[in-house]
Amino acid sequence: MEPPVILERGRNSYLVEKFEGELHTHHGIIKLEELKGKNYGDIVRTHLGVKYRIVPFSPSDFFRFFRRSATPVMPKDIGAVIAYSALSPDSLILDAGTGSGMVAAYLAYFNKYGEVVTVERRREFARVARQNFRTAGLKNIHQIVGDVRFVADGFKKEFDLIFLDMKDDAEFVGKAKEILRSGGHLAVYNPYIEATKRVYEEMVKHGFFGVESFELVKIDLEFKRVGTRPTSPIFHTGYITIGRKV
Numbered sequence: 001m002e003p004p005v006i007l008e009r010g011r012n013s014y015l016v017e018k019f020e021g022e023l024h025t026h027h028g029i030i031k032l033e034e035l036k037g038k039n040y041g042d043i044v045r046t047h048l049g050v051k052y053r054i055v056p057f058s059p060s061d062f063f064r065f066f067r068r069s070a071t072p073v074m075p076k077d078i079g080a081v082i083a084y085s086a087l088s089p090d091s092l093i094l095d096a097g098t099g100s101g102m103v104a105a106y107l108a109y110f111n112k113y114g115e116v117v118t119v120e121r122r123r124e125f126a127r128v129a130r131q132n133f134r135t136a137g138l139k140n141i142h143q144i145v146g147d148v149r150f151v152a153d154g155f156k157k158e159f160d161l162i163f164l165d166m167k168d169d170a171e172f173v174g175k176a177k178e179i180l181r182s183g184g185h186l187a188v189y190n191p192y193i194e195a196t197k198r199v200y201e202e203m204v205k206h207g208f209f210g211v212e213s214f215e216l217v218k219i220d221l222e223f224k225r226v227g228t229r230p231t232s233p234i235f236h237t238g239y240i241t242i243g244r245k246v
C-alpha cells in the first residue's frame with residue numbers, strides 16, 4: 001500500500017500523502033509511520049484509542065480532497081461535459097482557467113492516452129492546481145501560466161475538446177473555433193444565465209453545430225426513520241453550453 005490513502009471514520013476523513021509525521025484528527029493523534037506495512041481496510045488508532053479505517057484514494061475523491069483556490073466545478077457537471085462531448089481517451093484537450101484544477105484532473109483521468117493543456121493566469125492558483133495534480137498522480141497535464149486569450153495564438157495543434165470556465169468566455173468563442181479540429185467540441189461553464197446566453201449566442205453566430213445550454217441538478221437524499229427527503233445544501237451550480245465545430 002502506497003500513499004495517498006484516506007483515513008476515514010464516519011463523517012471524518014483525512015487525506016494522507018506521506019507515511020511520516022503526525023496527523024491531528026478530531027479524535028486524537030495518529031502516528032503516520034504506523035501505516036507502513038498495513039493494507040486497505042485495516043484499522044489504525046489515535047493516541048486516544050479511536051479507530052480510523054484505511055481506504056484507497058481514488059479519482060472519485062478529487063472533489064473532497066483537492067486543495068481549493070477558485071471555486072471548482074462539481075463532478076456532476078464534469079460528468080456531463082465528458083458524456084456530451086463523447087470524450088475519447090486519446091484526446092487533446094484545452095482547459096481554461098485551471099482554477100483548482102478539478103476539471104483538468106477529471107478530464108486527464110478519463111483521457112488516459114491523450115493530453116490536457118490547462119491555462120491559468122494567476123500563478124498562485126496554478127501552484128495549488130499543480131499540487132492537486134501531483135496528489136492525483138496525473139502526468140498527462142501540461143500547465144501554462146498566462147492569459148489564454150494570448151497564449152492560444154501559440155498553439156500549433158488542433159484540440160478535440162475545449163473547456164472554458166473563466167471570465168472572458170464569450171469573447172474567446174471565435175478563437176476557440178479556430179483552434180478546434182473539425183467535429184471537436186467547445187463546452188463552456190458559467191454560473192450566470194446572462195453570461196450563458198452571451199456564450200450561446202456567440203457560438204451560434206460562429207456557426208457551431210447543435211449548440212445547447214442546460215443545467216443539471218443533483219438532489220441528495222437523506223434516509224431517516226421518519227422518512228426520506230432531499231437534503232442538498234447546494235441547488236444551483238452552473239450552466240453548461242456545448243456545441244460542435246463543423
Ligand SMILES: C[S@@+](CC[C@H](N)C(=O)[O-])C[C@H]1O[C@@H](n2cnc3c(N)ncnc32)[C@H](O)[C@@H]1O
Pocket residue numbers: 070071072073096097098099100101102103104119120121122125146147148149165166167168
Ligand atoms: C472558476 S475558476 C475555474 C475553476 C476550474 N474549472 C476548476 O474546476 O477547478 C476560473 C479561473 O479562470 C482564471 N481565468 C480567468 N480568466 C482567464 C484567462 N483569460 N486566462 C486564463 N485564466 C483565466 C481565473 O484566474 C480562475 O482561476
